[in-house]
Amino acid sequence: EIVLTQSPGTLSLSPGERATLSCRASQSVSSSYLAWYQHKPGQAPRLLIYGASTRATAIPDRFSGSGSGTDFTLTISRLEPEDFAVYYCQQYGSSPYTFGQGTKLEIK
Amino acid sequence: QIQLVQSGAEVKRPGASVKVSCKTSGYTFASYDITWVRQAPGQGLEWMGWISGYNGDTNYAQKLQGRVTMTTDTSTSTAYMELRSLRSDDTAVYYCARGSYYVFWGQGTLVTVSS
Numbered sequence: 001e002i003v004l005t006q007s008p009g010t011l012s013l014s015p016g017e018r019a020t021l022s023c024r025a026s027q028s029v030s031s032s033y034l035a036w037y038q039h040k041p042g043q044a045p046r047l048l049i050y051g052a053s054t055r056a057t058a059i060p061d062r063f064s065g066s067g068s069g070t071d072f073t074l075t076i077s078r079l080e081p082e083d084f085a086v087y088y089c090q091q092y093g094s095s096p097y098t099f100g101q102g103t104k105l106e107i108k
Numbered sequence: 109q110i111q112l113v114q115s116g117a118e119v120k121r122p123g124a125s126v127k128v129s130c131k132t133s134g135y136t137f138a139s140y141d142i143t144w145v146r147q148a149p150g151q152g153l154e155w156m157g158w159i160s161g162y163n164g165d166t167n168y169a170q171k172l173q174g175r176v177t178m179t180t181d182t183s184t185s186t187a188y189m190e191l192r193s194l195r196s197d198d199t200a201v202y203y204c205a206r207g208s209y210y211v212f213w214g215q216g217t218l219v220t221v222s223s
Binding site: 001033035037039044045047050056057086088090092095096097098099100101102 | 143145152153154155157158167169170203205208209210211213214215216
């Protein structure tokens with residue numbers, strides 16, 4: 001099983017700042033089958049990025065994904081008030097399709 | 109439009125079973141897997157497994173093997189997740205989602221296990 005470790009656990013930033021979230025895998029993620037989700041309370045998660053770097057439909061271009069192998073990054077270039085949420089990475093290249101434990105992005 | 113609509117909240121006693129449904133519409137059911145994900149209170153997302161909409165093949169998380177069964181009814185484009193021998197730590201919101209990475213999700217079903 002591939003274990004995904006996200007860091008930091010909590011990130012405190014202000015609107016307008018840049019956010020950098022990390023996801024490290026215990027083994028190489030095949031074909032960069034790595035996705036990022038945004039999750040807000042009471043809602044279903046929202047897909048942001050798949051294939052490590054492809055933005056999902058209607059996702060603003062302030063969200064970008066990068067990385068390969070075992071190290072992946074989600075960057076939010078300029079934080080908007082609606083971006084404060086929990087973010088999860090997930091690998092879907094090797095069953096079980098594990099999630100990271102999440103990074104909480106909170107308003108400073 | 110593509111929709112996944114789940115059944116309503118459930119309250120169960122420890123040791124009981126629960127079956128959650130996920131009725132899909134707006135796409136060809138056989139073209140995608142349905143995955144089940146859960147989130148316990150204050151915890152992260154947990155991948156539970158998937159079922160093929162094409163042939164019913166399944167792949168379950170090892171920790172749930174023997175307690176979970178995923179099925180489909182292709183005549184109604186509906187997927188089901190049954191969890192048996194419920195424990196208090198099965199209390200969670202259960203989601204269905206389409207595919208291997210998840211653009212489309214159900215609205216979530218709260219399952220509460222309490223004596």
